[in-house]
Amino acid sequence: MTLLSSVTGRLTAAALSLAVALPAVAQETPQSGGVANVAIQPEPPGLMLPLVQNAPTQRVAGNIFEGLLRYDAELEPMPQLATSWEISDDGLTYTFHLHPDVTWHDGEAFSAADVVFSADVFLRETNPRTRAILDHVASIEAPDDETVVFTLKQPFPAFIQAFEVGTLPIVPKHLYEGTDFYNNPANNHPIGTGPFEFAKWDRGSVIELDKNPDYYEAGKPYLDKIYWHVIPDAASRAAAYENGTLNIMPAGSVENFDIPRLAGMDGSCMTEAGNEYFNPFAMLWLNNREGPTADKRFRQAVMYALDRDFAKNVLWNGLGKVPNGPFSSTLAAHDDDLQPYPYDPDKAEELLDEMGYDGEPVRLLPLPYGETWTRWAEAVRQNLEDVGINIETESSDVAGWNQKVSDWDYDIAFTYLFQYGDPSLGIARTYVSSNIAKGSPWNNVEGYENPEIDKLFAAAAVENDADKRQAMYDQIQQTLHEDVPLAWIMELAQPTIYRCNVHDLITTGIGLNDGFKNAWIEQ
Amino acid sequence: MAYVSLILGRVGKAVIVLLAILVFNFFLIHAAPGDPAAVMAGEAGATDQQFLDDLRERFGLDQPLPVQLWRYMSGVLQLDFGYSYRQQMPVLDLILDRLPATLLLTGAAFCISLLFGIIAGTLAAMRAKRPSGSIIMGLALLFYATPLYWVAMMAVLVFSVTLDWLPAYGYSTVGADYTGLAHVGDVAVHLMLPALTLGLFFMAVYTRMTRTSMLSVSQQDFVKTARAKGLAPGVIQRRHILRNALLPIITLAGLQAGQMVGGAVLTETVFAWPGIGRLMYEALMQRDYNLLLGIFFFCALLVILFNMLTDVIYRLADPRIKQGAT
Numbered sequence: 001m002t003l004l005s006s007v008t009g010r011l012t013a014a015a016l017s018l019a020v021a022l023p024a025v026a027q028e029t030p031q032s033g034g035v036a037n038v039a040i041q042p043e044p045p046g047l048m049l050p051l052v053q054n055a056p057t058q059r060v061a062g063n064i065f066e067g068l069l070r071y072d073a074e075l076e077p078m079p080q081l082a083t084s085w086e087i088s089d090d091g092l093t094y095t096f097h098l099h100p101d102v103t104w105h106d107g108e109a110f111s112a113a114d115v116v117f118s119a120d121v122f123l124r125e126t127n128p129r130t131r132a133i134l135d136h137v138a139s140i141e142a143p144d145d146e147t148v149v150f151t152l153k154q155p156f157p158a159f160i161q162a163f164e165v166g167t168l169p170i171v172p173k174h175l176y177e178g179t180d181f182y183n184n185p186a187n188n189h190p191i192g193t194g195p196f197e198f199a200k201w202d203r204g205s206v207i208e209l210d211k212n213p214d215y216y217e218a219g220k221p222y223l224d225k226i227y228w229h230v231i232p233d234a235a236s237r238a239a240a241y242e243n244g245t246l247n248i249m250p251a252g253s254v255e256n257f258d259i260p261r262l263a264g265m266d267g268s269c270m271t272e273a274g275n276e277y278f279n280p281f282a283m284l285w286l287n288n289r290e291g292p293t294a295d296k297r298f299r300q301a302v303m304y305a306l307d308r309d310f311a312k313n314v315l316w317n318g319l320g321k322v323p324n325g326p327f328s329s330t331l332a333a334h335d336d337d338l339q340p341y342p343y344d345p346d347k348a349e350e351l352l353d354e355m356g357y358d359g360e361p362v363r364l365l366p367l368p369y370g371e372t373w374t375r376w377a378e379a380v381r382q383n384l385e386d387v388g389i390n391i392e393t394e395s396s397d398v399a400g401w402n403q404k405v406s407d408w409d410y411d412i413a414f415t416y417l418f419q420y421g422d423p424s425l426g427i428a429r430t431y432v433s434s435n436i437a438k439g440s441p442w443n444n445v446e447g448y449e450n451p452e453i454d455k456l457f458a459a460a461a462v463e464n465d466a467d468k469r470q471a472m473y474d475q476i477q478q479t480l481h482e483d484v485p486l487a488w489i490m491e492l493a494q495p496t497i498y499r500c501n502v503h504d505l506i507t508t509g510i511g512l513n514d515g516f517k518n519a520w521i522e523q
Numbered sequence: 524m525a526y527v528s529l530i531l532g533r534v535g536k537a538v539i540v541l542l543a544i545l546v547f548n549f550f551l552i553h554a555a556p557g558d559p560a561a562v563m564a565g566e567a568g569a570t571d572q573q574f575l576d577d578l579r580e581r582f583g584l585d586q587p588l589p590v591q592l593w594r595y596m597s598g599v600l601q602l603d604f605g606y607s608y609r610q611q612m613p614v615l616d617l618i619l620d621r622l623p624a625t626l627l628l629t630g631a632a633f634c635i636s637l638l639f640g641i642i643a644g645t646l647a648a649m650r651a652k653r654p655s656g657s658i659i660m661g662l663a664l665l666f667y668a669t670p671l672y673w674v675a676m677m678a679v680l681v682f683s684v685t686l687d688w689l690p691a692y693g694y695s696t697v698g699a700d701y702t703g704l705a706h707v708g709d710v711a712v713h714l715m716l717p718a719l720t721l722g723l724f725f726m727a728v729y730t731r732m733t734r735t736s737m738l739s740v741s742q743q744d745f746v747k748t749a750r751a752k753g754l755a756p757g758v759i760q761r762r763h764i765l766r767n768a769l770l771p772i773i774t775l776a777g778l779q780a781g782q783m784v785g786g787a788v789l790t791e792t793v794f795a796w797p798g799i800g801r802l803m804y805e806a807l808m809q810r811d812y813n814l815l816l817g818i819f820f821f822c823a824l825l826v827i828l829f830n831m832l833t834d835v836i837y838r839l840a841d842p843r844i845k846q847g848a849t
Binding site: 035037042043045046053054055128129131132182183187202203204205206208225227229230231232233235236239240242243245396397398399400402403404406417418429437439440441442 | 555556557558561562563564565566567568569570571572573574575581609610611617620621624676679680683684687690691692693694695697698792793794795797798801802805808809810
């Protein structure tokens, strides 16, 4: 099936909730009440999600704002503000039917005009990622208050993946139309349609969200409040979870070596779910322009030299996945048959001899994101030195790392990238030559240029036939696997640690960023 | 009169020093790699050139550096410290919002360390040849040599996680919304661990210094005279020895007081105390130039103020110090 033609979301939703409800009844029914105490770090710069794209903002504000759709663990769309949707057979027209009873937190009625304003005006101006997706869109119209129609310039099958709250959050038109978006007073008290309302923000201490009593899904949300505790030190966050002050620790809240201890406490649970949409993919940028890393044999030698299983088991507690190639395993287009590079130091040395590597120093730039990343850089350095590569480790803070990667001033550099549910949204940007430009650490900063790959990515993005598209993506994966434009080191796990009396915390592939509307606490 | 002209002269110098510090800091932080726009784009996980250009234009970072400096300095002269790029709030608001928490923490630590340091040092000097004096000095050496973050983490582990006597972090109980006396009590309980942790090091320094200073003063002739006069030992200790031994302590206290705004970065981080130190560290990491310069300004201002205050206190404590003698 190429298209989700005429999926009736309401029916799907009913069937889904039935499927979920049946075992749930056997266990427990959700209880109202209770408070979520969640760690957040760093402190978000703002909570106006449509303006601010930082990871901590997305984590908190996904409760305040909503998108038209959510996505399950297989990244299939689920209803949110849109109850049902249709995609025309030619893949050019996307029609969304909106929930009729939605109001903004300030009491104004939500309508299709808000969606048109958000996508066509607001996000085109403020959000670079959404702007790129909307380049495929010719027009956005609201034939009536409950219907929105997106007309595309050409088929773009990935488009249906772009309606998640962080990518296409809906903005209240009545507060923002005709204003200076960046200096709008509403930014300090964001108004959304979500299950929780902004209540208070004590900078440096805590962000407080209250239950939205008028939420359009009857009975939800179950929690009375969410407190986001700003605690800058990882060991202090661990202590706050241990002594019971916090009951939810999002991924990245504690250093990896603390995870087994916290997850192993009595009444403590851990899940890796909710990772499917973003699926952070750790890589080593290899500078394809100059130095030893410009030689394909050297880059292949790096792949053979890395003991990726060791890093996974020792540094990441066995969580995560060693990738077989450039596409992460949660993507539908992932080629399962691709054979991963094995850990084979002899083969690596052979390749280095063949290219005549003379011991020229190679700079390694770690990602300054805490202890685990520092240790990982040490492990990689040791792997590479074992096969005779002369490594010089550089150090920097986050801003310095940013600058060096953006200006291509590195030989090997750690990074990780989000996948956003489709190769054309999250992967093509890393390899196509049109994305070679200084100034951003998320461009094609390794400098890989391959006209065949450019053509394939461009064609696959607009190919409406799933089989043909998959054939192209298979070809892309095989070529990249051979060329090693960069080293794929790990699909990172995103373990959430929480008290076991918190239920239904993560119910979609977006994870905690999707909000806590289903979460409830067993009293 | 002498004091007034002295202070006026000092204020004039202070203004020049402050402006020089601002200019120097301005160039120093612009020399660090990366700018706030790049950091914000980096955190977003995806970006394009238009986004970066928009940010730089809004922040005024597209202007040449001298123009940016001119704009900044002319703002400061009108007491306008600009906007924090990242937090989208006036720098002055952000700093004033965080200042009380920091002053409470560092002020409490200052009082604790000064009071207990001098008491412990005096006791140690009076019992210099007895085991109890050695025990005090042993403890002082221990606190002097132990890294602050280690003390902080151990304090949390013992008093919060294991014993559950004191809160592990924060300024007040989240969600309790106490008012009046209950609020004061709540903050005091939260203050205890960070203030003690921060105060321990200086307490040890004061203890050691008071003891040494008192022992050396007690060898001097006027003390012998006082003893010969038949004054009570307590009076000699307090009036003759301690007062004369205090001068080096005042110097040191002036130094510690000067660090009251920016000197608690580590403690504030470990205890999630919403103060200036954390704001400064985060502004540095995020290259939030305006905010960082504003905090530097306040830190410098406080150092200068306390230096002046120390000079005045010197004169009160020891009338022999006259104008121009320093």
